Amino acid sequence: MKRFLLLFSVLVIGSASAQTPVMYDAIGFDSYDALFVKVRKEGRNYFCHPVSGILVDGVEDHAGDLVVVVKDGAYGVIDVNGKLLGGFDYDEVKLMTHYDGQWYPGIRYNYQFAQLKKDGKYGLVDQHGRTIAEPRFQELSVLNKDVIGFRENDKWGWLRASDGKTIQQPLYDELGKSYLFEHTLEIYLNGKKGIAHENGELLIRPVNDRLDNIFLQSRKYAHFFKGKNSGLMDSTGAIVLPAVYETLIPCGGSDFLQVQEAERHGLIDVTGKEITPALYDKIHDFVRGRAIVEKAGRMGVIAENGELLLSPQYNEIEFRNSSGQIAFGNPVVADFNPVSNLSKEYLNRKAAEDNMKALPYYLWVKNHEHKIGVFDWKGVKVIVPEKFSEISTLYQQGETYFHAVQGNLYAVYDKQGNEILPLKYRLQTDVYINRSYNYGDLNTSPYIFPVYDDKQLGLYDVQKKKFIIPVSEVEISWLNERCFEVRRNVEGVSYTKESAVYDIDGELLIPYSKDIYQLKMLSEQLLLAEMESQYVIFDMKGRKVYERADWNRNGYYSGYTMPEYHNKGDKPFKSGLFKIRIKEGNLFIDEKGKEVRFTGFAYVSEFWDNLAWAVKETGDKVRYGLIDIKGNVVLEPQYDRLDAINDHPNLVMVRKNGKYGVLDRQGKLILEPVYDTISTFSPELLEVTLKDKVGLTDNNGKMVVEPRFDNISRNYSGIKRTWPVLVQEGNDFSFMNEGGRPSLIRGKSKIY
Template sequence: MNVAKQMRKRYLLAGLLLNSISLHAQEPVVAGYLGRFDGQFAPVLINQQKQWLHISGAVLVDKTENIGYYNTIVAVKHNAYGAVSNAGKIIAPFKYDEVILADEQDDHDSSKNYCFVITRLNGKYGAADTLGNVICPPLYSEVSALTPHVLKMKKDGRWGWIDIKTGKVLQEPIYEEADKSYVRDNTIQIKKAGKVGLAAEDGAIIVPAEYESFDYLSGSNIYMGFTTNGKAGVMDKSGGIVIPAIYDKCAVGPTEELFAVTKNNKTGFVDKHGKTLLPFQYSAATRTGNVMKVSMGNKYGVVNAEGKEIIPPRYNDIIAINAKGQETYDGGIIMAPGQTITDERSPIPAVFLVSDDTGTSLTDANGKPLTAQVYSRITPFSWQNTPWLAVEQNGKTGLLGMDGKTILPVAYDGFVNGYGSGFSYLDDNAGESKKNYLPVSKGERIGLVDITTGKEIIPTRYEWIQWQNSRILLLRNGDTSSLADISGKIIRGGKRYGFFTAVDTNRIVETQYNDDGTTTTQLTDLAGNTLYSSQRWEFKEDQASRLLVPESEKRSSAKFNDGLLKVWGSARNNVFLDPNGKEVVFDEYSFVGDFWNGLALAGIDSTPQHTLYGIINRKKEIVYPITANDILEMGNLLVVKKGELKGLITKEGKVLLPTEYEDIDDIYDTPFLKVSRDNKYGVTDALGRIILPVEFDDISYRKDEKLFQVTRTGKYGIADASGKMIIPAIYDNMDTNQGYGKNIFPLLVQEGKWYFYIDAQGKAFPYKSLKKKGYED
């Protein structure tokens, strides 16, 4: 009984002691200073010693040595090395003489990624994974990464390997060397008695160590080269010999089923069964897409994917061009029979440019000549994402299709793509049909050809060609202008000191400067009939009131919108013409802007010097009240001003924010608006929904982190993109993590006289200080 009482008393005392330790552990450590985080660590002064606090708040170190791809850290504490994971777990305790990071990050293939640490203690090496599990204790003379799945270890001068994930020894250390193989994925090249072989990661032998070397042939890993007794052969990926080692050199190509083999400095071709397809007759052979460019001396030919010579080696140069008009370079993708390629740069040649002493000609993919004519030069040429071939002869240029057919004769100085020193071509308003029309030049003048027919529709005698819409082109030479239709027919011609603007596909505004100093402006149809004429019409193609017009349309010249064309310079500012030339006057208003989607900006003079604005529709009905002192564009929305206050509406007149704000500004490249009232700020979205109420001293948005930093009554806080306060605005100062990608946490904050750290949940780290680290600390 006494024994039982004594045991209960001991348990009670132990429990009280544990509680005391737990409570004591929750008390923050008072530091000499705390510094802001810069990435993974923040500088702190504890017990007069400068240390570094990990981003987790759980680990202090004296010095950082290395930070890896996955934010695994090698650090020093109490003069010993250790390692910390990105989560703040000590994965290698601080007791080692050395810790080395072994990690890899492949942005294209995550299966090649790995991360672990190598430890050294008393001259022996071991390893641990990022969870802190010991892969192998420090028992080996060397440890290093071998593949993404295994590490290699050395003992007694011999190498073996261990599974990184489980720590299982997959191969005892018995080999002279063990290295990653580059001829076969997830394979280890082993060396024994001076000979090399191949082993799987699990230790199974694929090829015994009987060979001098292995050679990389192609990325598909179907075949690999090998050498023995100084001769080269080919194996399949299981180690079976496909081509015996009787050649000086072996290369795969032009497909995976064919091989270029070299003997006595001559190259021939054999298939995967060793059957000779072409004898040893070539000086060299190089892959060009899915064919081989071969040479005899300094002359070139082509061997196709079937191992047939389709172009004999008698040319000075051969260039392969694919169906996209791109040159297919040496070392292109090797394809097996039946394999299709969807790569942007297809390796399959569509044509060959073959050059000899007489010039350059064209063959198809089988080597058959496509052109009887020989040109001084043939160059791939892309127009509106369509491939063509530009041909040159005697200083002149023509155009061929990819099938070799003549599109344009060799008669031009060149093709125009935008601007030249003496000419300009503008096709922004041409619509989809612009891909069919190519500007051509002769000297300092340009014309236009229809490349679907090869017909020259505009002769090469103009300085300026501009599509005004999909049917009408403006032509200009000096001070003389003309209009042509899409067939090239001149519909308005050679008018000096006069200008034409197509305001629709069948309506033209003509401006003529008369000898008596007057100007006559008229609206005509295609036939030249005058539909409206006025000497007071001050027409300019770029004169418009386009407040409601979308941004994509604003670059176009003035035109009929919603069947109306505004007349500027009239005695009345609200006169429009319909397509028949009939005036449509909005008498109720002092000003009406251009229409779009049936709506226009409208104004009424409240006094001779003051106009109020709103939005009306085509029927003269008010859509948004004519009460605004001004209406300004902000992206696809409108800011309305009434006195000193602002509101927000859509271009259709829908109210998003009432006119009760001192200012409304968009937060650049975000869906948010910053609004203010009585020197306080808030945030809304583009639909006018309140994200943050108008009660903050300042707000800034961190786009990458999708967080708002706010101050309210001098206190700092953080809100997320939905407006939720994730860190309440209660702190006197706040410093974000300034070097950790998109993560601004942990924060260094001040509340009252104390500085401390908080994480993204607002939880405080167990450190505080009366001082923030200064520049001299």
């Protein structure tokens, strides 16, 4: 367990309350544990807590808010704030902590204890340093956050974690955690097993050869054994099913139990009522009230009332959802703790999965001739007949379609079992190379889907019962939910393509032209296209809304420094105006194609939140300011230069009269332009230089570390990958804790 142990002399430095700095030969960061820094004294390195000043030889373990440390061969435990919980008086310290799920920063622990060993006996303290038990027990076991098991005179009892008072005197041979009933423990006596309540009440006497857990869909039971037979008990110890069953196996996704007679399986409920007789070689878990059964090497399906929906006659049966995914059971999936800050992408994906779960499921069968078919969930209606070698699913915005393959051809069926397209379309010969259908997720219609015929492609509308784009050698790219681009080869001309734009009804918006490239939606109603090297904006009726001869792919570099703001999901006309990038740096259009200029400015940036940076030129002087969408001056042009700041997307560095300051995106002054340099230090901090001295400010302009140091080093292994920072002032080194609070640790040099 021990990672290292440095046997040095006891070194105790002044506490934080004494306010007495301690000078070391050298100080530096420790890459092993974020809570400590390194200090060197008389040629030896030690570990020091930068807040409390506690000095130790080594760091053994760290979990939650507790840290095991070593000093002079003795063990102790401190909290993350550097408070010593007791003294350095133990032969061993072991952390006993627990949390649910996968660890992440900030996770909530169910409990945090430190087990203390001294002279072969064990005691316990909690995360606050409160002594639960002095080291006097043979052994300790944390059973849960409320109960601690202890062994005394080779027998086990338990005590209360809150105050250390004994609940159960030592009586049992063993204790264990119970995962079956709340507030219960597993007890063992004379080789027999039982269950007791945390308060000491005996629920199930320890007279059972075995006592397992049975978890049904909505209930939990204790599975007890008498000889070769078994039965069920509830949380009070009352017998639910007598011990007359050779086997009792929970059937997943249900409240049923599998029983066995003469090597055949059947189902009963917890009252002993027979659901289905013991007829089958195997019964699979239930999914939405259906279970696959096997008999004599064949598969069938039963309902949860025991009714046989499909007789065991198939080689294979699968349960599939509307997107064609195989469903194996009804697992209970817990959400992550809210502290983990679930991403928007995760929440959207989970919502989509929940929607999918609400849609119909289907029974996929393969018969003895290896032909595949699809039944509805009741096992009554044939959706796709059993005559195909392969069936795949096309899920389109809530509607399910089946591609049924026979040989090299396929047909298409809808979810009601109607044949939409006959068996005549060829499979794609190379689905990995063929990329002729793009951005299909933009197609929100549940009734329009692509149809391939080898390398040819078309679009079919189920409601209209026709192809809106006939199958041919084309490429289709969706531009938004209402329109798409179709590209095809120019007849008689090699390596040349032409493009057209259609709407979702199949109406031609922009006729075929070989000079159209780089189509992009600017809004729901406007489309940007490149034609003959020039940009043109069309509306959804194919009419030209805007074009000009000098607006093309080459653009124009203005020479002005402008921070760019590109938030994911922002649309070009978000503020109502779209910037035309030409030599004239002050040109915009509205959604009707009307040109808009802002009088008196040489250049205006793109708008964000209805604001834009604006440049005013007076002679050879260039000044930057801020205007709103109506051209009103929000911030007078007064700055010589603007620059983005890495890791600080909402801040802008400005220069005025050779000095630097900071604004936010709304033009609010964060830092006066009085600094020699400003740069990013961390996502939360800026480093500023004033008269060759450096300091730190936060993103709101609050001075965290005054600019009086020669150098500041970030602690990438520390708190927030920043703290404590190491500062240098002349030949002296020291640490600053989080928030800029001075540490008592000083050094004559730096440990690298």
